[in-house]
Amino acid sequence: MKDHAMPDAPATPVTGLCTHTLTSLHYRDDDLVEDLLGKKTFTEALLKQILNRTPRGVDLRITDAVLIVLMEHGLTPSAIATRLVYMSAPENLQGAVSAGLLAVGSSFVGTMENCSGLLDRIGAAADADAEALEIAREHKALKAAVPGFGHHLHKPVDPRAYKLLDMARAEPELPGDKVRALERLSAAVDAVAGRPITINATGAVAALLGEIGVPTAVMRGFAVISRAAGLVAHIVEEQQSPSGRFIWDTVEHAIPFVAAAEAPR
Secondary structure, three states, X not given: OOOOOOOOOOOOOOOOOEEEOOOOEEEOOEEXXXXXXXXXXXXXXXXXXXXXXXXXXXXXXXXXXXXXXXXXXXXXXXXXXXXXXXXXXXXXXXXXXXXXXXXXXXXXXXXXXXXXXXXXXXXXXXXXXXXXXXXXXXXXXXXXXXOOEOOOOOOOOOHHHHHHHHHHHOOOXXXXXXXXXXXXHHHHHHHHHOOOOOEOHHHHHHHHHHXXXXXXXXXXXXXXXXXXXXXXXXXXXXXXXXOHHHHHXXXXXXXXXXXXXXXXX
């Protein structure tokens, strides 16, 4: 039986991203050779491809700042995964980078998506302050951190987050609704916790990408784009000063074998 709740798919799928002939190649409506090469930056091209509009100056400033912030954070799970896979298969650079990108998710690097969903809830609520308080209480009841808040290293403040938010507030072209939603959520998180909880970098990133019109479901893609560059840098360093074997040996010695009869239950 046909499900009438689902819209009919077009008979022939279409794409508006790229087309080419024997003598030309277009990204959307831009000629790659004549309109883009030597005239546009990578950030301009990626925003037009993803958002399907010509980016403004404010879009470029915000996106560049976000990409720089997300590119690197040391020997995190994504970087460790990349280094270990590269150690195992040095002929497969792309495999090592992709291994690290698989760690961009709801716990590390990609948490702006989780936070943005909460900002969407606050923005859609009849009473934004009450909704923010409800979100904070829900997470406390679950003993779960609110996405976009807290950091095991950067406290009492995450300097990256506050710099990003200052940049957004200084841009008169931005509507400011996502930043205000984050501020409301921050006040609610502090009130429920009974102490200040820092806004972390991915919380600020969620607000900033929302301000320039990036949909929540697309935000993690910006983390993937940015972190890919950082992981290539980790491979360059791994080529020059290998650490993969050291990481492996350290873990192997740090975690002892325990016989099944002695293992904790």
